[in-house]
Amino acid sequence: MTVADTASMLIARQPIVDKRRAVFGYELFDRSHPGQAHTPAHDVALVFSALAHTGSEALVGQFAIFVKSTHNSLAGGHLDLVQPERLVLEIEGIAGDAPAEIDAHSHALLGLRKRGFRLAFSQQVLDPAYASWQPLADFIKMDLAAIDPMQLPKLIQAAQTRTGARLIAEKTETAAQYEQLAGYGVELFQGYWFAKPDLIKTRLLPPSQANVIQLINLVRNQASTDEIEQVLKKDAMLGFNLMRLINSSGFGLTREITSFRQAVMLLGLKKLFRWAALLLTTAAGGAASPVVGSTAVVRGRLMELLAAESMSPEECDAAFVVGVFSLLDTMLGMPMEQAVGLLTLQPPIVDALLHGNGPYADLLALAQACETGDAESFRRATAALHLTERQVSLAHLDALAWADALVE
Known part of the structure; x- marks a missing residue:
């Protein structure tokens, strides 16, 4: 993690790594006021303000930037502050999975893709109601804390069948989870599995x-x-x-x-x-x-x-x-x-x-x-x-x- 200060701003980053354990990108989020709850709308505005003041190089180097975004925030001018090809917008679902609202937002999301932005969705996008969003997915983040492990193979297969998205296993906590998910074809991982390996009693040092x-x-x-x-x-x-x-x-x-x-x-x-x-x-x-x-x-x-x-x-x-x-x-x-x-x-x-x-x-x-x-x-x-x-x-x-x- 890292933080940047711009007018008492506290921005944190969490790495997203590939199967070789090399950094693929960073998710940025706001933690400027630790005692208060934050909404994605507040987070995305602050993150983009940080990028405008410090530059993306200071926060994430040459890696991809993942930022949680509300649908209202996507219309803001802050999207002009960064290179679209560097940014991955994490798009939230629609309350109640309302079909009319889902379809209404499809055009805006397609416009973002045409501008060069990449889009990430949660596993919710695999629900039938979101069929119009599925072709727009560059990444699907599978929240392991919210998914029954028995349902994982089915969800991963659905993602691979219905979308061309790369899968990110979010909240991967153990090496065993990593091994299992990599075997299912998951390419990217976010969490602390790399910091909490399965420990063994003895090990010869290289x-x-x-x-x-x-x-x-x-x-x-x-x-x-x-x-x-x-x-x-x-x-x-x-x-x-x-x-x-x-x-x-x-x-x-x-x-x-x-x-x-x-x-x-x-x-x-x-x-x-x-x-x-x-x-x-x-x-x-x-x-x-x-x-x-x-x-x-x-x-x-x-x-x-x-x-x-x-x-x-x-x-x-x-x-x-x-x-x-x-x-x-x-x-x-x-x-x-x-x-x-x-x-x-x-x-x-x-x-x-x-x-x-x-x-x-x-x-x-x-x-x-x-x-x-x-x-x-x-x-x-x-x-x-x-x-x-x-x-x-x-x-x-x-x-x-x-x-x-x-x-x-």
Whole structure:
């Protein structure tokens, strides 16, 4: 999730991923006033206002944008603010499935398609009453929380027979659901299945992950430069990434660093640990979606920025580590307790990761609340830290930009 601030505006995003677990697009929604209910009409106006002020690149990069829309909102001039081919309008059904109203809106929806907008509907569009809308569907979102699992095959077959739409399994919560739906031909998924895998008792770490963890432990234990150098020498990609970092323009060095020893000494243990923690989120061989690593990095940076309001620099560093490692179980494919046991971490960090308490617990709860549509959890977490919505909004946008810059 990410947020953008424009005149106290809080816009959240949720990824939609494909079968390779790569991001296909983002659904945007408004959470500017956590204690209040929102209607799609209010959401769509605020979302388009955010796009007008910040630009879609700041919110979603080059990916597709999904926005819930009421029929009344579709006539607004905000549709002129974005490129039609980038936008997917999520169209609501008609109250009572009134045939006259359904047919009346068909012409407007067809006009949107001709302008280049793509349309998404819920599984409701498969009802016979919506036959005139079915040829207009580019996407059909199957809400798994609202569908009897026994009816899924029938609904999916109906969607594939009656429409040319791509199916999105919304509220996919487990890897088992993903496997089943992918087997039925569903191509896209939205939910937290990538962050909640089926955990196994033991798992061998791929070489790159194992080497990064070894490096982290050596740094935390203040090992000698010689010991650290040996880990870098045995992993070509690990060494390459360090040399690329130390020789980047951001360091402003006047000469190129060519040895691991020089790189370690110039970087210092504190920065080396931070770099290794980030690297673990993208280490090759993990079974987790790339979105998981990105989410972890955004969490870490967000927690660090918000911690700066009341904590020391050392505590801000620890808050960053908590955020980055908060999805460690997913990244390594093992229970969190087992994952944390692989690393040498300070007790307050461990308390936050394993027990949800200690000085960093509220920050972690807020970072997690920013990734969901749970307005009440967001309100509680913000209040517990005595922060304003504007502070959180600006920090989250900063965290997103910072995380995106790491992979450019």
